[in-house]
Amino acid sequence: MEIKVLGCSGAEFPGYRPPSFLLNDKILFDTGSLTRLLEIEGQWRIKHIFITHSHLDHIMGIPFLADNLIFRKKRHRVNIFSIPPVIRVIRESLLDGSIWPDFTVIPDTHEGILNLIELKTGDSIKIDGYRITPYPVQHSVPATGYLVEDKKKRRFFYTGDTGPTDNTWIKMEGNQVHSLLIEVSFPNRMEEIALRTGHLTPRLLKKELLKMKPQPEKILVIHIKPQYFETIQSELRKLNIKNLRLLKDDQTIQV
Ligand SMILES: [Zn+2]
Ligand SMILES: [Zn+2]
Numbered sequence: 001m002e003i004k005v006l007g008c009s010g011a012e013f014p015g016y017r018p019p020s021f022l023l024n025d026k027i028l029f030d031t032g033s034l035t036r037l038l039e040i041e042g043q044w045r046i047k048h049i050f051i052t053h054s055h056l057d058h059i060m061g062i063p064f065l066a067d068n069l070i071f072r073k074k075r076h077r078v079n080i081f082s083i084p085p086v087i088r089v090i091r092e093s094l095l096d097g098s099i100w101p102d103f104t105v106i107p108d109t110h111e112g113i114l115n116l117i118e119l120k121t122g123d124s125i126k127i128d129g130y131r132i133t134p135y136p137v138q139h140s141v142p143a144t145g146y147l148v149e150d151k152k153k154r155r156f157f158y159t160g161d162t163g164p165t166d167n168t169w170i171k172m173e174g175n176q177v178h179s180l181l182i183e184v185s186f187p188n189r190m191e192e193i194a195l196r197t198g199h200l201t202p203r204l205l206k207k208e209l210l211k212m213k214p215q216p217e218k219i220l221v222i223h224i225k226p227q228y229f230e231t232i233q234s235e236l237r238k239l240n241i242k243n244l245r246l247l248k249d250d251q252t253i254q255v
Helices: 040-045 061-069 084-094 167-172 188-197 202-211 226-239
Strands: 002-007 020-023 027-029 048-050 078-082 114-118 125-127 130-136 144-149 155-158 179-183 218-222 244-246 251-254
Touching (some): 130 167
Parallel strands (some): 155 179, 218 244
Antiparallel strands (some): 002 251, 125 130, 130 144
8 A cells, every 4th residue: 555644743843744644645644744745636545534633733724625615616525534522623623604704514404515424332343445544552542443454454654643442453453553653743752741641652552562463564754843852852763663664744653
């Protein structure tokens, strides 16, 4: 599977963009930098968006995408998938008509350009030959990761934002994850704030990996706070974990 990394940073600075991962040009995971990197034709190809949680760095592209697509002569609806508490926040806080038009009822009450769809944890949905399953992760707000499997049974798991969790790995046990896209937001010295805000440090990452059965083949680190990039990079190197690398914005990867 090929993923375009539109953004994978844990904060926004010049040269660092919030998380958005594009699978097969059509399926997007989180929307942090969706409309910043993709031209209109690229935006137009997106039909399905999976959101991990309601934090702004993951949902901010949704209103801009809708605003761009509404002016096309030929339109299609964009499906926004997530677990119910996340869909609720998108509906009630992002698209309630107060900070942006409510594109779930524009251009038509029954055929809004955005179609919000609730997913049940653990239940798979099939799209374009991919089987996508939400698994809960541990964050400061309700959050889910996504396990994605293609027709050849290759699998990647995208955690979104998460702190230490047993539940996720227990529920996913037995699924061979070929590529794990997992967050590390803070350096080791900030473990307390990482735990309080539902994030990982390099040391906490190592403990999480030990919980996974079987072990993932590739570990791709995302959501690093750019302020601590070099420290986190050197702390990760010292862990000596095989097949681990840090993802960068604007690269295309095979997973
Ligand atoms: Zn978050
Ligand atoms: Zn985030």
